[in-house]
Amino acid sequence: MRILFTPKHQKLVNQCYPTGRTPDKKPKSSETSYLLYYVNSRRTKLEKVSTYLAKKCVADLNHRRIGNITVTLELMNKIVNHCKENLNVFVKDFLQIMIKILSNANVNNDVGVLEKVEETFGSICRNLDGAMCNGDTEFIDMFEVFVNLYLEVVTDRLRDDILLLKGCSDISVVTNLAATPQASKLLSRAAELSLTKYQERNPQYRVKNLEASSDQPIAKRLTRTQTQVPGLDDLTNSDDEAVNALRSFFNTAETDKLTLAIKALLKVLLRIPNKSLLQFICNGIPVHLRYIVILIFIRQLDKDKEQSVIVLKLISSLLVSEVSIVGLSILDVMRKLLNTQLAAGATAETSNQCATTIGDLNRKTYYKDQTSDMFSEILLRLRDERNLKFHNILRRDIQELAASTYTPSLSLEMFLDLTAYVDRPLKLFSVVSESVSGSFSISKLFHFIDSLTSEGLQQEFIAAAFSKFKGIALLAGLKHYLEYDSKNNDPYYIYHEEAAKFLGISDYRNQAQYKRKSGERFSRDDLLNYYSDVETNKYSEKGRRIIASNGNNISTTDLVSHSNNNEETHNKESFALPLPSNNNYEYTPKFTVSSDVRSLKTLRYNSPKVKDLKAAELKGAPASKRNGLSRGSQSVKSHITNITFLLSELDDDCNEIKIQDPDDEEVVGLEKTAIARSESLKLLNNASKGAKRLSIPVRLQEDEDDFKDANEDVQITSTRGKLFAA
Template identity: 70%
Template sequence: MGLLFTPKHQKLVNQCYPSGRTPDKKPKSSETSYLLYYVNSRRTKLEKVSTFLVRKCNADLNHRRIGNITVTLELMDKIVNHCKENLNVFVKDFLQIMIKTLSNNNVNNDIGVVEKVEQTFSSICRHLDGALCNGDAEFIDNFQVFVDLYFQVVTERLHDDKLLLKGCADISTVENLALNPQASRLLSQAAERTLIKFQEKNPQYNIQSLEATEDVPMTKRLTRTQTHALGLDDLTNSEDFAVEALRSFFNTSETDKLTLSIKALLKVLLKTPNQKLLQFICNGIPVHLRYIVILIFIHQLKQDPKQSVITLKLISSLLVSEVSIVGLSIIDVMRKLLDTQATAGVSSDVSNQCATTIGDLNRKTYYKDQTSDMFSEVLLRLKDVRNSDLTAIFCRDLQELATSTFSPSLSLDLYLELTVFVEDPLKLFSVVSSSLSGSFSISKLFHLIDSLDSSEKQQKFMSATFIKFRAIALLAGLKHYLEYDNVNKKCYFLYHKRAARFLDLSDYKSQADYKSTNCEQFTREDLLNYYSDAGSNQYSEKGRRIIMSKGSNVSTTDLISNGNSHINDNDHIAGRDLSVPPVLSQDSNHIPKFALLSDARSLKTLKHLSPKVRDLKAVKSSGALNPTRNLASRGSQSVKSHITNITFLLSELGDEAQEVRIPDPDEEEVIGLEKADLARSESLKFLNVASKGAKRLSIPLRLQEDGDEFKDANEDFQVTSTRGKLFTA
């Protein structure tokens, strides 16, 4: 009679259980399908079913019906997968069932029952939303109790690593679990347990291994596009549950979960430092998120100063490895390292390791001006620091940057600022770029060479300057050492010896050795002799302009441009005294206002000072622009061409005494038609061409003898259409 009054949801649930007391029971398929249809119809029915399952589970546990417990867990798993939209309705009841099952000593040692518990828990985690975790404190408490109990059972009672790793992977699948401050602890613990089990299964990752960065082979400069070593992302078909669990924690784009997982990794590495494990895990992180590893490790320097050396070595090992990292803010990381060095009470070991890490940070190129920016950052610290100890520390950083720079990329201007703080500037000179933005910097470089206190250093520095800057060093040095009294005497002869070797002129070499021995100065005539032959010296023209003019009159562009132009045959000078001819007449009464004041004057300047006819006539009469005069020593080729054109125009002007009358363009006749005039009417085109064409011509032209006579427009105008009549009305 009792069954007649049993509610329908209880009947449907009881019908799913097969009879008997065997432990390997399974729910009936047809009855289970109808039960799922029933609970999907209304939310209230789903709540009734979950409540009844709690009561039935308690009764089965009390009577040790292990088979019925297995059926209950399978029914729960199917309900979770089919009713995931209403998971919040029954999930707390299901957690209560699983907690009671694991707490019962009669069943918690049965691995089959625990596997069913893990299967149901996995389904719950896959469909669980983080919003439910954040909004229901009771659910969070039940969830934490179950996770702690589950790990206790599988580790202490069953000693089953497979179930342990499956439970860790299940926790990692919960969306936005890291956003909850309470539940995030479970995620960190699960990641740490997974890493420890992976180390136990792979002993090569469970030993202390931190190789010094100096021992790491760096035969070529690493870039972010280089192929990475074998890592977590390469083991896609691995049957190891530890690898699958690690991939669930680290191969994710959810930054909150990834951050907690990396912190767990750092915690494990601080106990057993192993750079291979770090590189293996980082290769499994999405490439655009790997920079988070560096940022978290850098942040750890303040959290745990005692472990700073190990943390810095781990960072260095990752930076010099083949792991590709993109999006890393080099300057921000470097500033953190510099701040660590400047912290009061920091040990020398930490400071030295920071310098090593800064050098390792520079071993990969992430953007074009990276090295210069890093040098600039150290320079700013050196300018602001007042403590001598910090100055020595930052100078050590400069040495590490210089050692780790493989391609010269430091600007000469920045190098000259750094030389104030460097004991041996020559060591840092190797990373200076050979490109220059002007000749002022290299002039300062020769002043630096003059200021060195050792002749050996001066000689090495002079040779290095010629090797790096070549022709620019030749011409800039020639300009710098023209004034013998204002420069270092030793450097004066060192320059000329090195210049003779660069030009490969035997006479120049012998004279440089002779004058160095007798401490005699090169005269301008001596130097002009070496720069007179364009065949043996391709820099003859530029060199002669430097020698024959004052140093301030040589343009920067001439020094840094290519010096392959040759001088004219008329300008050839060999073994005779030279006098510099003036560019224009030296008579102050006949110097026109467009005259060149120096050879640095360009065509652009002449364009602004265009001469008038009377100025050209005055110059022609004074003979200042005679084309036969020697102008090779003054001005560039473009200036000489411009003067030649002016001279040609002067010859066209005729004799000075003859008055040249420039006729009015309106008085001239027209000889041709413009294309634009063809669209005009037949009666007006000759009149317009005659007035406009004559104004465009600089020299008036004569009309042909058989041309039409000039007529008034009114006489030739004819009305040929209605529109014309309107205009003439």
């Protein structure tokens, strides 16, 4: 029975298809625009259109209408781009349509149809929400079916690399697809296919290329300042689909997807090891995420021990390359290498390659104390009694670290701890830093030199110590060999010969050679002779202090750290006030006075007693005057007597000037006698307060003399009587 009325959404869809059976049909433009407007108006209409397109596609496939299939795919692509906010409404219907097209043998060999399928799939991937991938199991199943079917058709049936690489790129742009375990397999497969196709297009990456890292020594430098070699990141405008696919997988900040891509890279490199391909890909990874490559390769050592040597060589090739790597945990990587090296069942080849990789790990400086930390990690393994059978292996690691250290950065303390485990300590001494933290370590160095059995090695070590530490070695050796007490005098004379060479004093050198032949030693006076001239020996002052120390504990490094300026004179002339003392108390003055005792006005604090002042006055006086009772100082007498003179003049001043009370605005009816009495009381009050503040004794002790006025015959005026009148 024929349907009398066609639904509007079906009518709008049918109007977009042109008539005829030609395979190169295109949807009508005006009708398509109206259809897009229609589906954007309401979600229910969008769902009806997608359902009808699925039914119409099945009918067209059954009747082999290739032109209509092409129009359907173009309509789907436009709907996806214009209705991406509601993609979850119709995406399953669209995936079902494309699966049926790929499964149909009548159309899956048509390149034009497959190109339209890829375009629609690419639009879906670019607008796909990651939440749908994680939460909708039905969608993930359909997505996986379509991807596997698409890769199979374009690889086996069409053999079209362009469509294959475009499909791989489409898969890589899906957000958070790597977080889904089921869909993450698709990413790994797509990344591996992209790498394989790139190798096929570039034959230089399809050959085995693992050169030894020691063939081309690399100067040690900071990784962030290195020049990058051309890599994946430099080919930004390439027309090669393989490059675009690799960039979509590796040039990303999505760590989950990047991890899957790096694992695919490792899988490809294990088949055909090629360090150039590894460096090319790593240059396309964001610089702050490149350390992930090293971590993933390190983890592979536990999973595949048969190919551990290849993995280690790949790691070494990347570490010594021009590829900049930041954020790499050096100690974590080193511990993993040491565990692999010392693991049970590790072959000699694996152990040697681990040592080489440890040295390559140190060829770039990632932080300041990196070299010392790496030596310290090996020292901990050497001190562990459980690793006694691995000492030869760990010694090889020390040699590799020393060979890969281009800037001296090993601490002297660490070197002295490692000397018990190395066969060639002089070679290791070349990487010791020139800075010394204290005098103990440099003194310990000379003790180590004394313990060496070879005279030639002692000569080389002392010469190397002077070359590295200069003045510190000179003064530390001087102090050490002043107290030297051993039957072997070779290091004693070697030191003095090197010291003379360092100072440039020929007489000192000749004497050292002469005393060596005669078996004599330098006396302190002999050495003081060479450290007496400041012009010829800039270490003369410090050397004299060491020679004159007589075994006292003096830090030589502190002496060297001092400036070469002349020593300031501390024995300045002191004018301490000599004060008598008794059995119970001894006065220690906190001030100084000259030969003439200062005025008491300046002695505001810690003022002496009268007894002390009298003793100070008697100092330097004739003996006849010291035997008798001395009188007080004239300045003290004058200070006390001044109050009397002020009071004597007060009445005359009051006759001329009217005194006003500061507390009252105006004084009215105040008599002169009352004014004088008021002022005298104020002056006496202030005088008593000042005496307390200046610590002036008001009453003398019994054993002290009473002070008298300097001028005993004081003429008392009439004003004085009025002031003290009742």
